[in-house]
Amino acid sequence: MIGELNSRIPEGPIEEKWSSHKFDMKLVNPANKRKFEVIVVGTGLAGASAAATLGELGYKVKAFTYHDSPRRAHSIAAQGGINGAKNYQNDGDSVYRLFYDTVKGGDYRSREANVHRLAEVSLNIIDQCVGQGVPFAREYGGLLDNRSFGGAQVSRTFYARGQTGQQLLLGAYSALMRQVGSGSVELHTRTEMLDLIVHDGAARGIVVRDLITGDVRSHTAHAVVLATGGYGNVYYLSTNAMMCNVTAGWRAHRRGALFANPCYTQIHPTCIPASDEFQSKLTLMSESLRNDGRIWVPSGHDEARSVSDIPEDQRYYYLEEKYPSFGNLVPRDVASRNAKTVVDQGLGVGPLKNGVYLDFADAIQRDGEDAIRERYGNLFQMYERITGEDPYKTPMRIYPATHYTMGGLWVDYELMSNVPGLFVVGEANFSDHGANRLGASALMQGLADGYFVLPYTIGNYLAPLLGESPLDESDPACSNVVQGVAERTQKWLSVNGTRTVDWFHRELGKLVWNFIGMERDKNGLEKALSEIPSLREEFEKDVRVLGSADNLNTSLEKVGRVADFFELAELKARDALERAESCGGHFRSESQTPEGEALRDDDNFSHVAAWEWGGTSGSAIRHKEELEFEYVPLTQRSYK
């Protein structure tokens, strides 16, 4: 049983908490750092930056990725940019304003102390990345350019064309490879973590499967860091990469780590709508497009005319009409829900009537086609490749899709889970974005955790362990877990059912999208809670995985991930059901303002819900961490 959740937030005024805590934490002497071994799972922005920095500090690091190279993690696909409160544009930005905007944007469901620290270190991140050679956009004078992003009222976003995530990841990857070359980081590629070793109440190591040879073995260390990303692929269709999964985090959850706020999912408003049943993933179009594109649908049902024949007075610019001051730049959750509303009303566009228009005609007329090409050329080209339509001539069709998950493993202020020695960084933890993440903040959080937070806080945990050795890999605490993983893997090959893994994943995805998607209600969530377990039973009896476990077998990798998605989906529905308020990306139709906006219930739900694994279906235990707002007054968000 878990006792009281202690978030270990330092005392003192908010702007001094992090600096005073850095002083209060125990240090590991430079000569002793090599005596400590640390495992880092995942090599995206958070994992690569953490492994590189820990290696530089002198720790013995083992880094794991299931990719063939650390450079492939899905951080690479982030397009828009990274926030940093540099105020280079002299437009009134500050650490405090970034902090304030992030708490408000998260709809008051994040920890003030964490968010302030994030805003503080945002300054160091930009310096670090530029030092590594990240080619951010520049002005003619050679200084850095910024843009306003995702509804921010200041220009604080640094960007590298539409490929900011790629460039930041290549920076972190180069830092990591420098450490691999110098021998301080041991890199294991094509190796997937399939369980956590917990012994005497602390995390001692992991069990992994070599994806080429199928060998299952353990690795032990003084601490384990999970940087394994989000769980958006529980929806099957999302903007995540094909391999993104919840398995590492979920296995840790089953070993005792609390899973916080699984119902919080960000649905990104500007993605390309699905074209048919075989669609394998959805592609995001950077929301920077909303700076110049106007969103509309035809105001009449069954509109059959071509776009250019629809007169201006029969176009419904629903965001501009409903939110005159923010217009097309309202936050992501608001933009997404409004798109769903008009499509549900039957006003959708495209062959499947499953999209809305994002129209650049006015911008092209105002600024010229060249100016638009300069700003969005690569995005327009990507759209044309996927749809076969030219967005310079005809409006883009867009629709919301699952993009980012704000929930994740519960961590304290030091990014440690409730299992001592298990740290969680980046999207895999729940900590900084509350119920809705602002644009250009995911890259910031991943790098903040990896470069500037974890490398300090992990020392505070390790220092007292000086002289202790990691668990011996022949210890039964390791070999039992290894055996369990090997048996579980083998089990899938003997089911010999009739349907593919993808078939079950698609069916699960439909349930999750329909009942725990952009809008949730009690009836739907209860239905999800009865249908998900029965589909899971069918999956366990009827899935077909061919081949063997002793070589590359992608279906075998997938089946274990989908099994974990089934369990997560059920917890997600329970979390959404218990949280009877609306907040950020979690919209309960029973809880809305007269204008149809998300209505929070601060008296009853101003807390983090952290779930303890309960063993069987439906028996997870809900714990609460109360949230206190001393600096940002709780208000109803308004973008009118």
Next chain:
Amino acid sequence: MENTMTLTLKVWRQKGPLENGRFETYEIDQISPDMSFLEMFDVLNENLINNGEEPVEIASDCREGICGTCGCMINGKAHGPEKATATCQLHMRKFKDGDTIIVEPWQATSFPIIKDLVVDRSPLDRIIESGGFITVPTGSAPDANLIPVPKDAADSAFDAAACIGCGACVAACPNSAAQLFTSAKVQHLNLLPQGQAERWSRTEEMVEKMEEYFGSCTNHGECHEACPKEIPLDFIAYTNRDYVKSKRKNRNLLGQG
């Protein structure tokens, strides 16, 4: 809906690095022109599993043309017929009903086949490890605006940095050379003021590491034609220049020049 297509696929199947491979022929129908090439393979694999046959191993991840995981030879061309397009961004509207499509893995001695269409590209990581970085330990960077970077240099560095590390350049080269990949990585850093301190050692280390694994460049330019990011050949020339200079400069730095 437009009409669907029926296609014949000739796909390379190989159980492991040391096994003999062979082409297998598969008929596939009901393919929509709006599907991506990899979604067509998803359908093929579902059909194979439903028929009790092992699916084809084909790598992909982001399916947005940025992670560099995917890549195979499609009708003899690295990443297939569409210029500047990774395999995952290739769509079936580029093919016609009744077409036969030949699909093979990257072919280069330095990229051994793991299974079917999946190869081992880890020598590319070894090149980065040898010098593809700027030594700036976390926390030691000066303010980001301290060193102005001329816009042209920043833009050119970006053009090089856009490389996704897919290996198509090696697969397309008759010599299996990795000059385009290596020079993109070298020049991304050599073009920037931050990269100057290690410019000559980086160039020497990376070029020589590349030569341990890959063939030599004879200026065919096939790499550029195959590159999904259209990395310019100019970077190879810049790197050749830097490599020659590095031999002298690195000695000068040691006081021997």
